[in-house]
Amino acid sequence: MKIGAVAILPLAMGAAVYGFAFGLLAAQVGFPWWGVGLMSALVHAGSSQIVAVEQFASTGDVLSAVFAGAALNLRYVGIVASLSEVLNGLSLRKKLVAIHMTGDENWALTMAERAKSPDVGAAFLLGSGMVMISVWITSTALGAVIGAALPNLERFGLGFAFTAAFIAMARGLWQGRSQALPWLVAAGATIAAISLGAPKAYGVVVGVLCGLSAIHLARRVKEAVT
Known part of the structure; x- marks a missing residue:
């Protein structure tokens, strides 16, 4: 400790x-x-x-x-x-x-x-x-x-x-370019949600969920390829 x-x-x-x-x-x-x-x-x-x-x-x-x-x-x-x-x-x-x-x-x-x-x-x-x-x-x-x-x-x-x-x-x-996709997805989803009128807090939540989904999909694709 x-x-x-x-x-x-x-x-x-x-x-x-x-x-x-x-x-x-x-x-x-x-x-x-x-x-x-x-x-x-x-x-x-x-x-x-x-x-x-x-x-x-x-x-x-x-x-x-x-x-x-x-x-x-x-x-x-x-x-x-x-x-x-x-x-x-x-x-x-x-x-x-x-x-x-x-x-x-x-x-x-x-x-x-x-x-x-x-x-x-x-x-x-x-x-x-x-x-x-x-x-x-x-x-x-x-x-x-x-x-x-x-x-x-x-x-x-x-x-x-x-x-x-x-x-x-x-x-x-930030740990390098390998993280770029989920970061971009999260940022884009957050901006889109807020632009459509969602409260900022919910826009951030939408971005987090979309970013996590992008990570999951990327891992599935990587596993399928290997």
Whole structure:
């Protein structure tokens, strides 16, 4: 666990920056600091929390905000499926804890390290996850505390912190041209869905499902050829 906790520190510091920015903006639309911290502890999914807060800010409807965040979290179905070998042998309780602590950053790092060494497993995932969730809760709650005491911060362009964070995460997950097809399919499907009027959260879900379908079809074709 210690190895995972140390390895994730650079990514955790980056997450702290946009977690702080998220807390600032969440406070600006009326979320109390304790609500932001509680959301971070229970949801622990930055992109879904961002979408939920943006949805609440634009509609004022809590239910639609929760639904939008939950829809975006459907991508974790694929992430959890990819961890089947990593979590093999753990008790159900430990599996549930590990899944809750799994975020984009520590999942990507675990899978990258596991590709180098098959010995990397659940301990690495749990160690890195414990650091990430602790940093995320602290940074978002602190941002909300400060954001509640400051004037409107949107004019400073802090909203772009989320876009920049997603770009950085995507760059870290890119492993070469062999991934180009599912990425292009996912991007094209997302753009098409949003252009047709679908909410952004659902557009992302459509893109994820189409990208996963492209991966599945590519593997089937490769197996058929070989």
